[in-house]
Amino acid sequence: MSEKVSKSTLRKSWKTWFFWHGCSQQGENLLGNAMAHTMSPVIEELYTTKEDKVEAYKRSLTLFNTEQQLGAIAPGILIGVEESVANKEITPDVAESIKVALIGPTSAIGDSLWVATIIPLLLTITMTITNIGNVFLYLGPLLYAVGYPVLTSIMSWRLWNVGYSTGIGFMKKFMKSGKLELITKTMTILGLIVVGALIASFVSLSIPLVITPPGGETAAVNVDDMINAIFPNLLPLLLTIGVYRLYAKKKKSPLFIMGFILVIAILLTIIGNLSGIYTF
Template identity: 30%
Template structure:
């Protein structure tokens, strides 16, 4: 009976950890990174180059998912490849079917959890530590992100290997939908909290009477009705432009510069304030 060595599994994981975006393109996405991760597995299970080449054809199919959470897929297919090498009823079509079936659900979970929740939290902490130009924020983010993701990805890889095909039902079933919805909700709350903490838009617009008395202070009026409403509208505008109008972040930033410039010229924003 063939059994994958710890060395092969560790090398496979490391290949995925640093190489999942190898030769990344719109046509292939993470396909070549996946093949790189499966290379030590095939070399450990099959003796001849012909066998290894034949089995590698399974992994030439298109693949793309969230790379951190997606580590579990690589682990699952490593376990399935081991089963195939031992003569179990597992073929390339079965493996590719599972890979294709897991791509979407894991991308949804990973994007909500990693991109929508973990990264904003870490960046919020890093920004707090970077006050006054301190390098602690950058050091914190680099260390925590890389070490944390390494450990999490490794755990997911080996858990996928241990579970093999049994992981599929859990990852694409009703439990996965519930997990994904919960993560999206948490991620939305985190983004809202980070926005409230770090985005501050105020107006300097005031109506002055003939005797020099302030008749209307727009910012004070807005604060009594809806505190930080300009900040909320600013965030919603950016979301609308990028999500609904499909504008790139660079174009949106340039548009915001124009809005700020015009706002200062007409007296809506105070040029002495930093936003």
């Protein structure tokens, strides 16, 4: 009689992954502990002897990593793989190879689609709603607080079942199609567009300086308007790039960057007040 995971165990395993996947992430095996925790209901159902269970837990504890939302397809696949091991259809070594092979593609797809695109889009929508003010001040955070877990749980559960029902064949077919590179490139471009929109909408920096020619024969020139006429929102963009360089290239901490911006803002404000020009 072949060993097969019940629907209740499959659901229990998914709940364990969904709620606890990031609770034990560390440098030694990344999400290996979370994977073993996730597989525990499956292992307990598939195997009867202590020796078989110990070996299965050891396999689950080895190095594993993925993006945890869209990457939910990977544990789903690995449950099917563990079934095959229990039924002597494949060897444990093959199961280990499949587990390692899933790390790259599921991480890349998840990071491109979820982290770099879906989350920024959802934040952009809810932050824009919040900025309207009045009752919408509370509606934006509420929509995000409700929308994020609902969207995540639906997507994660569906992908979990897709992974379990289609197995490694789905990933093989997907990788051979060459769509991964296309999706990654498309999502990168879309993510950059979203980030650009966020910068233009929420980063504020201006130069409230008006140049008035001697004699007043020529109209006064507003420096901020002149810059925006040439390149709209150039100053917020330059500020964001500067902050990015400090964080990513110079390895400065967020606290240092916030303190640095605060000090510069205070100095420029003092200069503006003393000179009669509000610089910042």
